[in-house]
Amino acid sequence: MSNGVKKILILLTFVSIAVVFSGCAKQEELSVMPLELISKKRVVLIIAYQGFQDFEYSETRNVLEKAGADITVASSLKGEAQGKLGKKIEVDKTLEEIKAEDFDALIFIGGPGALEYVDDPLAHQLATQTVNQGKILGAICIAPEILAKAGVLKGRKATVWSSAIDRSPIELLKENGAEYVDQDVVVDKNIITGNGPSAASEFGRKIVDFLNQ
Numbered sequence: 001m002s003n004g005v006k007k008i009l010i011l012l013t014f015v016s017i018a019v020v021f022s023g024c025a026k027q028e029e030l031s032v033m034p035l036e037l038i039s040k041k042r043v044v045l046i047i048a049y050q051g052f053q054d055f056e057y058s059e060t061r062n063v064l065e066k067a068g069a070d071i072t073v074a075s076s077l078k079g080e081a082q083g084k085l086g087k088k089i090e091v092d093k094t095l096e097e098i099k100a101e102d103f104d105a106l107i108f109i110g111g112p113g114a115l116e117y118v119d120d121p122l123a124h125q126l127a128t129q130t131v132n133q134g135k136i137l138g139a140i141c142i143a144p145e146i147l148a149k150a151g152v153l154k155g156r157k158a159t160v161w162s163s164a165i166d167r168s169p170i171e172l173l174k175e176n177g178a179e180y181v182d183q184d185v186v187v188d189k190n191i192i193t194g195n196g197p198s199a200a201s202e203f204g205r206k207i208v209d210f211l212n213q
Contacts (some may be wrong), residue, residue, distance in 0.1 A: 037192065038192050039070075041105070041211045042103040043106075044103045044107065045060065045061060045073050047078065047111075048081070048109075048112075048117070049077045049079075049081045049082075052089075052110070052114065053197060054087040054175070055085075056200045057212065059201050060109065060140070063203075072103070074092065074095055075091045075095070075118075084111045084112060098126060104135055105130075105137070106130045107138040107139070108123075110140045112142070131190065131191065134190060136210050136211065140194035141194070141197070145160060148178055149176060151177075152191065154176065156191055158178045158179070158188065159171055184198065190210070
């Protein structure tokens with residue numbers, strides 16, 4: 001083999017390697033793009049000061065944080081909120097300090113303590129403002145009752161926690177104009193609802209999907 005042919009083969013080898021590594025770089029850049037898209041998205045998680053659902057909070061937050069969202073925890077009081085199963089979370093802001101224009105998504109976490117917001121005018125106001133501004137409004141477990149009482153589920157599809165012996169949450173949604181759907185997670189425009197702890201991961205992923213749009 002002549003020296004000229006050897007030089008050409010060596011050159012072709014280097015070009016091939018460069019193309020391969022270039023392709024890998026582009027692939028890697030694309031793979032992290034979803035995180036970059038929501039890295040500056042601001043999400044407020046509203047929890048009960050006493051009795052929020054620990055897993056719904058942790059799993060929803062985990063999915064959002066892995067996607068790069070900036071999380072603020074809000075409750076009726078500042079201090080250390082406690083979950084139904086004992087989890088303790090430091091509250092960043094009270095509901096009075098939350099403004100719709102300052103965030104991209106507002107999410108109500110469920111649990112027995114979330115019932116404190118079902119008839120809370122301030123919670124209703126935040127829900128209404130979030131929907132009116134076209135931002136993402138979410139609620140999981142019993143928390144869709146809050147959205148129903150706020151009036152934002154009229155004509156919308158939604159789900160909610162219920163059991164074989166307690167169907168009252170479903171009836172409450174229907175009484176307030178919602179179309180109940182028996183699914184783990186239901187999306188209707190900018191409103192996302194989930195029906196309990198087992199739906200928390202999918203609930204979080206749906207929120208991420210919409211923050212990516």
